[in-house]
Amino acid sequence: MIDLSRARVWVFDMDDTLYPREQGLMALVQARINAYVVEAVGLAPDEARVLQRQFLDEHGTTLAGLMANYTIDPEDFLEVVHQVPLDSVEPNPRLAEQLKRLPGRRFVFTNGARGYAHRVLDRIGIGDCFDGVFAIEDGDLTPKPAPAAYRRMIDRFGFEPRDAVMFEDTPRNLEAAKAFGMATVLIGDGHGKPIGDHVDHIAPDLLDFLTDLTFKDQAA
Template sequence: MSPLPSQLDLSHIDAWVFDLDDTLYPREQGVMNLVQGRINAFMVDAVGLPSDEARILQKQFLNEHGTTLAGLMANYAIDPEKFLREVHDVPLDTLEPNPRLDVVLARLPGKKYVLTNGARFHAARVLARIGITDRFDGVFAIEDMDLTPKPAPSTYRHFIERFTIDASRAVFFEDTPRNLVPAKALGMATVLIGDSLGDGHSHELGDWIDARAPDLLDFLTPFSLKDAA
C-alpha cells in the first residue's frame, strides 16, 4: 500500500521539482490528448504505416525509449525540431488558469523547477496559461536533455548539476511512475500524481514512490499553509 501524503515529511525540502504535463494540471483537461493526436499524425507520415499500426509502434517507442521522439530518432531519419514544433503546437483552450496553485507555489519554501520531456516553447505556453510562470526558478526541457528523455539517469544528473540541487533536499512530482525511479536513486523524495493510467506507458509501482496523490494542488496546500504559519 502506498503511503498517504500526510505521512511524508518534507520539512527538509528546499527544491521542489515538477513534471509538466498531467502533473501541474489535471489530465482531464485534455492537453495531452491533443498532443497525442499530433504525434499519431506525425507517426503515420514518418513510418508509412496505417494509423492503427503506427499507434502500436508509437506505444512501443514510449516503453522502450521514454518518448516517441527518442524511438523515432533511433529507428528513422527524422527532423527532431520539426517533430517538437508540430506535436506541441496545440490549442490550450481546455487548460484552465489556476490562481490557487500560483498562491500555493509562492508559499512553498525554497526553489521550484520544471523537469519535462516536452519542448521549451510548450512548457512556456503551459506555464503562462496556468498563470504560474513566475513561480519557477528554472525549466529543464527536452532540448536541455540533448533529446535524451526521462527516465534516463543521465538526464536527472544533468538537471541537478545545471541548477546545483542537493538531491537529498529535493522532491519530485510526476504522473509517470517509472520516471520517479532515477529521482529516488539520486536521493530525492518522490510523489506520484494522478492515477498513472491512460498515458500510453506501461507501468509498475514500487518502493521508489514515497507517496501518491490524485491531485497536486490538494497535496501541496497543507505544506504551503504550514510554511505560511
C-alpha cells in the first residue's frame, strides 16, 4: 500500500493523466496544432512536426515557441487547436469516487485552454471533484515546466507545496514540482523520456494508484 496520508493538496495534470493516453484525445489536439503550424509558419506537415517537437522541448508548449519566434494571436491558437470532439474520452465514475475520497483540496494544473479543460473534466464526469482549475490563460500563457507557472498556481490556490502531491504524465513537468517541495507521481511510462530521482512514484494507471492509497495513519 502507498501511504500519502500527510498530503492535504492534490494537483493533477489533465491530458493523458486524468484519462488514459490510449483514448487518443491528445493525438487529435496534436493534429490540429500541426495543421495550425503549417498554416501559420508556411511549412510542410513533416517540417511542422519537427518544429513543433523543438518548441515543446525548448519552450514547454508549441504556443510558447510560436509566440517567441512568430507573430500569432494566442487566443486564436487556443480556440482552434482545442476544437476537438471528445467522443473517445470515456466517463469514469470510479475515478470520481476515488478523487472525492482524497483528504483536503484538489486542483487541476494544465497547459491546455480553460474552456477545453472544463469540457474534458465534464466529459469524464469529474468536473465537480476539484476546487479549482489552473489553465494556460491563468499563467499568462507561461506553461509548465517553467517554475513561474508553478509559483502562480501555488499562489492562486494558496497552499504550502510541502503539503501537496502532483500527478503528471510528463517527467520534466514534475521537476519544478519537486523543487518547490511537492511529492511527485508519474502516470504512465514517461513517453520514453528520462525519469529522474525527482519522481517519487510511478504508476501505470491513475485510478489504480488512487485506489491503492491508504489513509489509515492520517491525522485527525
